[in-house]
Amino acid sequence: MAFADNNGGGRHKAPLELWIRATFLTLGSIIVTMLGLMFITFIIGRVMPIDPVLAIVGEQASKSTYDQAYAELGLDRPLIVQFGIYVWDVIHGDFGKSLLTARPVADDIARVFPATLELATLGVLIGIVLGIPLGVVAAVRRGSWIDQLARVVALVGYSMTIFWLGLMGLLVFYGILGWVGGPGRVGIFYVDIVPSVTGMILVDSILDGNWDVFKDALSHIVLPASLLGYYSLAYISRMTRSFMLEQLSAEYIITARVKGMSESAVIWRHAFKNIRVQLITVIALSYAGLLEGSVLTEIIFSWPGIGSYITTALLSADMNAVLGGTVVVGLVFILLNIFSDLLYKVFDPRAK
């Protein structure tokens, strides 16, 4: 009886132990990855040939002013000590102060990240909604005009510089046709009208019930989001087509067709079902890429997101801002990976 009890207890404990073990492993890998990311970024920041002291005091400063600022930044301490202090501060939620904005980096990121999140989410949604059906249809009707169209779309998406396409989009849809709002997140009359709750103006204006601001914000985001969506679409449709072609040539599909199953059932219930896991990876990568900050899009559309924040900081040797931004982007990558893993387990029983 005792033996049976032990056995029974063991069977009950095993999944819990596995779960705890898996959780610790995940947490451990997050911590190690984040530490590695911070260390590499920190070292690059210290060895890169941009002088953070000059960024503060200017090139006309005297040596004593320079030395004073050098010491105030803690640059006179050993590198490993500087890194240790930085990690300790980050653990306590302190990313330091930005040289450029004179505000805590955490506050800056809380301001710029929602702008990027809003833009990237809309962008990737456009990419998913249009890219997946296009890829599937292109694969099913291989060699048809729609397949050729998908190829051209993908080719243009891969080869056209986003800078040029963005400016042309602005010129045509904003400058000439006047269909969309111009650069910036909202027009000048709507700046600071709705209270910031999430930092995403579309969401905040809905929460506030202010539909004028919502419409204006939508008219401003639609062009940059479509641009990002187009690049996302190009990638997703191409990969979907490729995955689908592989499945459609598999024997089980032939069997399904021989059994008389309808073509839509063959495509969507069998072939598409089997590429979902691969597509998750593709979409996650695409989304992460957009969240990382589409610097050029943000510059063209004067979109105050994290990409332009990190880039401006980098060019100005504002290393606290660069490190803070990089850590957040790194965290986003890791969280998206974890989310992808979870979805794998939902869609693929073998991963459970």
Added chain:
Amino acid sequence: MNAFNRLLTTAAISLAVNVTSFAVVAETPANMLVIANRIDDITTLDPAQSFEFAGSDVIRNVYGKLVNFDPLDLKAGYQPDLAESWTVSEDGKTITFTMREGVTFHSGNPVTAADAEFSLRRAVILNKTPSFILTQFGFTPENVAETIVADGNTLTITTDKRYATSFILNCMTATIGSIVDMKTVMENEVDGDMGNTWLATNSAGSGAYKVQGWKPNESVTLTSNPDFYLGAPAMERVIVRHVQESATQRLMLERNDIDVARNLNPEDVAGATAADGVKIEDELKGRLMYVSLNQKHSELSKPEVRQAIKYLVDYAGMRDSFLKGQYTIHQNFLPATYLGASDENPFSLNVEKAKELLASAGVGEFTIEAGVREAQDRIEIAQSLQNTFAQAGITLNITVGTAKAILARYRARELDVYIGAWGPDYPDPQTNAGTFAYNPDNSDEAGATGLLAWRNAWDVGDLNAKVDAAVIENDRDARVQMYLDIQSEFREVSPFAILFQQIEQSALRDNVMHFSTGQAITSASYWQITK
């Protein structure tokens, strides 16, 4: 944006603009001014700390000063502002300002001499980057209680020695001379910071505008002060939006979404010139481009070689090609529009004359190294010099590097030739005279890296005394003549070839009147603008 992209974009925009017209759109409201500018250099809005261009623009419109420049008459020099008048003591060391009555801060508090005392003392005590503009007169955190004193309606400042009154008052027009609302600032003091943290993002002034909001890298919004002592501004709201790209600024201007575009590149300026309802205005700014010769180099230290180099520069060729519209020829260390500025530009490309000078110095062919930062315009200047120097047998090897690397070598007196830029720190001739033509100790040990003359190991000789004399000359006209004389000598003997002065080109809707970026001596002002 690389050159190809820029060319492609400009060509495409120009083509599209020429074959079609922009949709008819509403203008910005008549009482609102919208400016597109690059404002990512703003780090703080505290006048005791701000030392950047975009921040100075904001502060000039928000704070009053003891004396200030009239944007409609910048040539007139400093004028009474919050100080209605002033007197100077016999020994020239004490200036007593009488404050203007009836002026209030945005908070409603009256502007008093005590506020002026607090503001100047605060700037000295906080000791931030621009504090040297005040501390050069001998003010220290320890002595401000005796040297900057309010008494009733007057403020008295006492300097450590005699200085030209115009020198002191010019410095009072700098951003750091802004008068802040003592009561409001001290109500927001944290840990003895004298309100420094709070003022970084808020305002407590008495000027034409107050800061409604500043979002870094996004926008600054100013609202007008209806009680401004010079009269309520016509523009009740001013929004400065951060727009990084020139092409985007141009599109917004031509769409009527903005009134002023301040960062158009030459291609977009050319394009915008042809647009309906847009005008271009040029203003000279303080930035100078120059070439300097290290006097430790055996050949470059010869007077004839220094002269020859000045004849080996294709000034007009550069101005009319890659610097077109952005720089004008200027061969003096005081930028045009400064007190004492000279418009003498005697040098032009003359290879034969340069060869004669080199021959008379007994100099044959030689090789020198020029350090230049990785900025496109500077590299192009270096390449032009390389070409013209070669025509006289001088081989110029160009070393391109980061600011950190090149400046480190320049400060260590290691470069033969430096090709770079210099901007004045405050609107008085001493700011440039005191660095280009002043070097009291030329020894390596002196380590005077802040002085350009020292960086080039140039013993300026009697110019030290002349600069010292000019800085204490109280007669304004006499002082002007002294700087003209110093620059005349400097042009001939110095190891500096001053090349160009920057032009800022702003594109405006043609209904915007009286816009001023402040020329070389001050910052942009908005209160005089009408539409």
